[in-house]
Amino acid sequence: MTNKKKGNAFTNNPIVRAIGVQKVVVVLVLILLLIFFSVKSSSFWTYASLLSIMDYTYYLAFLGIGVTFCLITGGVDLSIGTGMFCYALAGGYLITKMDMPVIVGILVTVGMGVLVGLVNGLIVSKGGHAPFLATLCTMMIVRGLGAIITGGSSITWPIAGTPEGWTRNLFKFTLPSGTKIPLGFLWVLIAAVVMSIILNKTRPGRYIIAIGSNKEATRLSGINVAKYQTLAYLICGFFTGLAALAYSSAFQSMTPGGGGGVELNAIGGAIIGGTSMSGGSGTIAGTILGVFIMSILQTGLPKVGLQANYQQIIIGVVLLVAVYVDVLKNKKLS
């Protein structure tokens, strides 16, 4: 109760109100994390460290932006983790094993994402299946699909320095001097701004939010709920495709069957950023901040000498706290 009192003084601050309470809290947590890791690890506050945090941020941010749309409709897409791997494997397979032009690989990667997103959307909206179950099934399907396409072998997208390796430069641009520029951040930023505008300023965005807030009232307002629900999953699929590109240019290889669990990092990022699991509210800016926390934890925790299994526990606890905040918010609303 005393916390609540403190929170009131804090929440009534005009600046805090303008930005949104949760976002301010997230930024504070972010700063605390940065301070913590800087103190605990001398190598944390370096340019190289920034580059590697960025490697994690790109794909997680794309996944996060996409899944935020599903979460806002009151649904979820669990297929994004294994999907990201599957699409990257398929695209990479075409380029490296079948000698197709890189652009074909990119189109297939993103195209598969859109297609699976559409399938997810139709199963949920027209089929009336629970999003959790529907996308759990597609999660398994795409995991198997990735293995089948590549015949079980891992795939490496064309590596930097080769003529076909230009996709790597899209995210990490190497200057002639050898300095690397985290160019991908620009794309994430552009995507975040564009999707934020779509979510808040356009009709589809408005309807997607409305569906998550009160699906039945939205339907009774004469809105084609199925269409916009499908659209949310389609957007999510598209961004999963982009995430696949980001992942395959940041990292060396993808193994078939991999990617399970990545979706939870992205969903976790979105929830930390204030997107409600029960739908109806969420912001892209919040998601980006939440994703930052996830990627900083992922890069920072190994540096402070924590073993993998302990890292998982800490990330799990962070998520639990975020979920708890979400529950508290919903309580307040009702």
Added chain:
Amino acid sequence: MKKKLLAALISVAMVATLLAGCGGGGDTTTTDTTTDAAAETEETTDAAETEETADAEATTDNSGLHLEIVSKGLQHAYWQAVLNGVNSKAEELGVTVNFVGPDSESNIQQQVQQLETALNANPSAIGLAALDTNSVMDLLQTAVDSGIPIVGFDSGVPGAPEGAIVANCSTDNLAAGGIAAQEVYKLISDRIANAEGTVRIGVVAQDATSESVVNRGLGFIQEMASLVADSGKTVGMASVSNERYVTDSGVEVNDEADVVIEVRVPASVTSELSAADASAILEQEDTIAIYGSNEHSANGIITANENLNKCGTGEGQVIAAGFDSGASIMQAVRSGVFAGAVTQAPVAMGEQLVETLVKAANGETVEDIDTGCQWYTAENMDDPEIAQNLYE
């Protein structure tokens, strides 16, 4: 209800389309690789022909032998290399071989069927790299009952009942890891000798259930520890190391030793997690060498180094080594980011498998064979002897 059904149908249809599209792609590549393989076989045949005339008499009694080999896959270049070795040796010995494998390493059921078909063909001997020993247990018994000897290869048939498998042709992974340690030690021995404080050797490993992957890490650690100890310096494991590796390697934890070996194991087998661990090792000032015990771990080191730019063989750079091939690792070796990497010898494995199978078919006693491995560097990676074992 109708609508639901329709939606379900649509989803099924779409997935089917996806599958069809991808399946088609898969087929085409297989053709491609087989063409390559055929071309290579032609070359080897030329060489083999001369031998054959010489050994003609010695091999005549093998004609009529038929071997069945069930691998874990077909499409991956590794299995194609095994197949190459198998084909050339079969040609040489004048035996017929049917080499099959499932579409993916997760398709256990398909492999079981393939093994069943192989048994029904009543071959002289069977080579098997089992995906899951339990699923083939009945068939192993059938083979024993019908007197068909089975030789394990690659990862073999772990946990098979006594007597079911007459021998194994596989890489000794402990030894393979040891080779990496020896080669890396050559490059860092001076630095260890001249070091004033502690120096650190990092290992990015996997906590895989597959023993072969773990052994590649353990082999490195044990060999490195004994080499350092022989040089008169003290050696210990970093306290942040993975417990399993500390226990299994038998090296004591000691953060103050002259040489500290730090083993990092990510929570799951993905490049991005390996990269985070590799970064954490590379960023420490006293790190002089780093080893990635499989393709993923090595790839993780490469990703980390892209940002940190610390690996190389020059003054003050970190000596890096990997295991297996693959586009990224080969590029890293070629460009000098990696001092070198260990590769298995799938071609030799294929050859020795056929040889062992023929012996077993003829009733000779056979024993386990280490099919060997090779250390490749920028200088020797184009030698045909090594290049045949590398694949992107």
Added chain:
Amino acid sequence: MGDVILTMKGIDKSFPGVHALDHVDLEVRKGEVHALMGENGAGKSTLMKVLTGIYSKDEGTITFEGKEVEFTNPREAQDAGIVIVHQELNMLGHLTVAQNIFIGREFMKGKFIDDKKMNEEARKLFDQLGIDIDPTETMSRLTVGKQQMCEIAKAISHDAKVIIFDEPSAALTEAEIEELFKIIRDLRERQLGIVYISHRMDEIKVITDRVTVMRDGGYVGTLITKDCTKEDIINMMVGRVIYEDPKTESQVAKDAPVVLKVEHLNAGRMVQDVSFELRKGEILGFSGLMGAGRTETMRALFGADPKQSGDIYINGEKVDIKTPRDAVSHGIGYLSEDRKRFGIIVDKTVAENSTMATLDEYMKGLFIDKKKENEVAQKYVDILKTKTPGVDQLVVNLSGGNQQKVVIAKWLVRNCDILIFDEPTRGIDVGAKSEIYHLMNELVAEGKSIIMVSSEMTEILRMSDRIVVMCEGRKTGELGIEEATQERIMHAATLRN
């Protein structure tokens, strides 16, 4: 009336930015039914939440059976003997009646639940109360009225000394209300203290002994019911006089065209062969008991639920309505009986809710024209006199009546010619109610047509030009307002085949 059993004195409670209770007093005696009245937002519910320990009070004292008490959760209050029968029933539909009544304190036989004993105990309880319910019946199969009886039985089984009824009659038919009153009188006989929260003035006069009125979180006063008039109570509640006559004759022109014609509509068990016409400028009342199929008829008409057969004509033209979208495009708007579930989006703003059905018209290219959206929302806030600090206010922060106005605004913005008002004043306080009535009259005067589904007889008689009565999914009567009386409507509403 016996001794005082419960006294709340000087209760004060503040939430951030809201002074919810301002030194409120309440005194309940043994064997009395004490009405607690006030407009929505007056603080009745908050006061009861403070009493039962859901909220902690900032100031004041609660004395129960002569001892000062402070409950920290509803469980403690319940154990002490203070129980609430909620407006929204808290029943577990899949469990049986007996299982519901004894949930959380099941009879055990060793490690196992003793269902037999629970059924016996429940039956004893029902016999005591003179209720005819089978304890082994699944809860969801009971009518709302019966479910409420179970809630009451549950409260009594807790050995309650004070029972609070929070708008118990809102979802009940006239007959069920009668039965409820019988039980309440019986409880009064047994010297229980009863707090009765309701908006229905008629009931207050019939069942209660004293009335405490609250307004804007403050205590206004306590009256002896039989010594005061309806108007006295209303004046205390709203601070102004409201009086409206029932309608005596139809306001619709004789030659007014038929705007909507429904023929042989069938949709499940609850809508069987329903036909009716709606004229321009008409308010067509739909009367009937709970479960008569009125809402179901409206939902089928609107395309919200699938229909099996039936033709719909709008302005003489046959139309095909399969989804709410079709209905809206034909100019039909639907105000649902369950606002929060079907009408508004509570965590969105007034402006966003207002343009929900019409967003196409508030676009500037690809983007929503926020300025235009706010303007139109403000226009209807003014027209409807919606009480809101601004169009940016979240609807959740408005009172029930104002939420209803936002839903109305949504359909007015859409310029719907046919409006279906399903229980438009349910859960709305007296002042707002009368505003909604005025609004409906203005709308039909402008040439719009309204179908009004209502369970309140007075509302039906006050507003309708013509009345359709339904019973068990069938249309059982149609009366012009001139010939309609309560008796005639009730007769038709109970015409079972």
